[in-house]
Amino acid sequence: MALIDDVDFGTPARPSAATVTLLIDGAPVTVPEGTSIMRAAQEVSRPIPKLCATDKLEPFGSCRMCLVEIEGVRGTPASCTTPVREGMNVTTQNARLERIRKGVMELYISDHPLDCLTCAANGDCELQDTAGEVGLREVRYGMDGANHFDAQVKDPIDVSNPYFQFEPSKCIACSRCVRACDEVQGTLALTLEGRGFASKISAGLEMDDFFSSECVSCGACVQACPTATLMEKSVVDHGVPTRSVETTCAYCGVGCSFKAELKGSEVVRMVPSKSGGANEGHSCVKGRFAWGYASHKDRITTPMVRESATDPWRKASWDEAIDFIATRFKDIQARHGKGAIGGITSSRCTNEEVYVVQKMIRAAFGNNNVDTCARVCHSPTGYGLKTTFGTSAGTQNFKSVEQADVILLIGANPTDGHPVFASRMKRRLRRGAKIIVVDPRRIDLVRTPHIEAAHHVPLRPGTNVAVMNAFAHTIVTEGLVDEAFVAQRCDMVEFERWRSFVSEPENAPEALAEKVGVDAETLRAAARTFAAAPNGAIYYGLGVTEHSQGSTMVMCMANLAMATGNIGREGVGVNPLRGQNNVQGSCDMGSFPHELPGYRHISDADTRALFEGDWGVHLHDQPGLRIPNMLDAAMDGSFRGIFVQGEDIAQSDPNTKHVQAALAAMDCVVVQDLFLNETAAHAHVFLPGTSFLEKDGTFTNAERRINRVRPVMAEKSGLSEWETVCRVARAMGYPMHYDHPSQIMDEIARLTPSFAGVSFARLDRDGSLQWPVNDAHPDGAPIMHVDGFVRGKGRFMITRYVPTEERSNRHFPLILTTGRILSQYNVGQQTRRTANSLWHPEDVLEIHPHDAEERGIVDGDPVSINSRVGATTLHARISDRMAPGVVYTTFHHPLSGANVITTEFSDWATNCPEYKVTAVQVNKSNLPSDWQAHREEFVAEHYRVTEPAE
Amino acid sequence: MAMTRQNAAPISGGDPDPVTEAVDLICGRYGDRPDALIEMFHDLQDGLGHVPETALKPIAKRLNLSRAEVHGVLSFYHDFHTKPVGRVVVKVCRAEACQSMGALPLIAQICDRLGVGLGSTSAGGSVTVEPVYCLGNCALAPAATVGGVLHGRVDAERVAALVTEMTGEAG
């Protein structure tokens, strides 16, 4: 469907250095070679009527609406499929063309219900617009021939998808939906079934509807449809939107740009922006459709306080709540010392909101006890990449994957976790690139229509480093190192040390095969494929970082990229696929206890002096506590107050029971969030947060792209999150004041060299910027380390494989690993409150048929999962996606309590928890675990709110 | 729905049914090559009399195609039946030229005479009547095929007679 204020050029841009000049209706125009006449005409504002063409899709040439005349050419070629040629003289409008187009339009309209005035797409329909454009006023054929809309022959409307509907009687068989699903999304869920008059759009098989089909509800077909056939239900219900605000999705690290389309102040739909650097007009089910949680009835919009976490909540004014916090925090500090309080920043909040929280902690609390939930996902990325390359971030932009020849995908499942990037990746793979998948599970990218991995390395969870060492051994000992690159770009002393380390026989694939659970030949073959690639790109996710050797593994990948010369240009690199929308940003903003914004160590006197001068305070020169240390300190009584910004540590952090006990031991737990989350059950103060539709600020995605988040509605709580934090800081005695969030970004830019050139004004002008933005990179840096590593010479690190202490044994013979799925996000606080739950009503335990049979488990059975720290109950799903001995679950629902069973083991360097490996036993059971039974009572008790007496 | 099902396609135990067996045999014969899809359909139809809908998922899986693609190809060719068909198949054209020569009433009459609904098979399994869109015989509209043989300028009586001839039964 047409977007508000968006020009559709009809066919995709054809980037080319060579240009062609031609005449369109007498006006000269110069365009890149390969451009269609249709696009060239639009460039000079001579739009040509079209139905089957749209600039997100390759031209198709089926509707014959876009005919033009070309001097010296017979007939009337279709302008969408005809490329420009030098000196062409094209006529787009004259009496003859008008007659032909009108005739074609008449045929379409004669088989289309004429209910424009009552149609949901009225005013937003390309068929209607085009009919107007070609001047159609009457239909000569009459409407009583064979058609598709009479009540007797009309196919019913398919409303099976919760977010959009399919009304076949309005279909003009232009195939745009089919092509969008194929070319843009890469799922191929749709087809034009039959042929001729009988042809119609079908979602899969005869028996399928949209919901039962292979459709993943990305919305690309709905966007591509020129009529009301495929239509958002929200538009059917509320009418066509009238204005739009450009903003950024708050769901994952892809950071897609969207237009929030509104009617009055109500959001009617979210449509991905073609100008979005990360997504270029594509979206996934979460960002496109699952935004209804923002106005869910469960949202808390007034502050609440209570003396003790077992009391019912009492609604309070902002002043009262902020006073309460300041009084308690100051009291704790007076009695237990400055370091007895701290805070956690959120990867879901804006850079500005995160920045003020860490500033409040460092300047108003007077300590460095600030940490972030990135601790539980990507802290090893920061550490590993900083050590080897010199920056704590991925090296490429997403677009770079379009130049990759071999993609090495490790511990990430992009089709579920980063769907819009996955579509890009699939497009590249279908054009011939190869993929190597290193993952215990047979994820979709191992084999999905038209894509088949060159190698799948189904390693045993916890053996990542062994696999990488086997790869490195193969590459070094078989002479596959890019010696020239290494000599020019890397520290040779470190390299030689590394070379001899990986050459040791203990790192040979043959020596490691048994530990890894994959035969040596597969390991060698995969390594050779990667080394042979002209452009080899590494993408990885939480399957890499959430391990006891997470940081080591990140360095392994950096070593591999350097050894094969795959750094510093398009199509290569080492790229984390970040989980939450602003993980990158929250890390950049100084959320770690040892680092000020821009990853500068707190012990560095010059950096400290810079901030001290600007902030007017003295900064403590020692790193503060990390989350696990805060929790441990809470248990021994030395840490007693915490400010938790938009996070649910009681659900997302490992070993839930330990977290709950620690929270219960504190005197003041402050939670700032949208909903009463699991952590809030232990809180004394609840500060209502803002959804992304109310925020004004920036998010930074996994490619370091800083995107604007713009408010489309006023804060439901009446106060922005950054202002709330400033007020707390002021109540604690530190003057912190901004008139507008842009001033926070100005301060960040002033104090952080890699953000020097960033401002709201600049972002509003340029759309987005990829840091660093400074004198060396005035327009940002889509690709890093182009002329040399940020740290100077690339540094090879020794990466010895140390098996995790978490091992399966007689009592806990299976290994549990965790992940996520497409329709849900993180702990599910938002997505569970949308229709996305239809696709994932509960977390299930995937178990191999062999392991299931041994235990007498059949599909759908309730099973109990026990680790040495806890137990929980889920339903079993028999699946052969994992190797025998490995079971898998997601952690989107609180009642599943997947983290009740995960252990306290963590990455040696960064304490990132080892979510991906837990030894468990699984048994048939039909009772909820003790923990689950207890939770029900607990929830009832801790979520009570007293209504004020009238 | 696919989003969860794809993540964990449950595996049903037990023996494969005859359709899956036929699919495995036939797809194997062509080395699971997607470009041999039409031949596979022909072989399935030869073996089973029709291409059952239940064959499509396993074919899609083996050929690494989407379900929609397999369905799209199958539905494009009028020669494939997705349900068991009668011993004689009658295809009557209902495209423009034939319509203008009364194809729609003709179809009704044929169905009436043969005692069978359009698109289905008579109770005894002797005859199936299906609509088609242009048999390329427009000049001799209305057109139909009976048992694969093309006839022009047909009427219900003639079609019924041809059917009886081929089945040896009265329609």
Ligand code: SF4
């Ligand atoms: S919503 Fe997306 S996946 Fe579903 S049919 Fe449309 S394009 Fe395909």
Ligand code: SF4
């Ligand atoms: S559903 Fe829409 S996009 Fe698809 S063929 Fe019909 S009119 Fe075209």
Ligand code: SF4
């Ligand atoms: S891919 Fe991520 S950022 Fe993009 S729409 Fe989906 S959830 Fe939002």
Ligand code: FES
């Ligand atoms: S727009 Fe060119 S043929 Fe349809």
Ligand code: FES
């Ligand atoms: S229209 Fe019936 S045969 Fe062509």
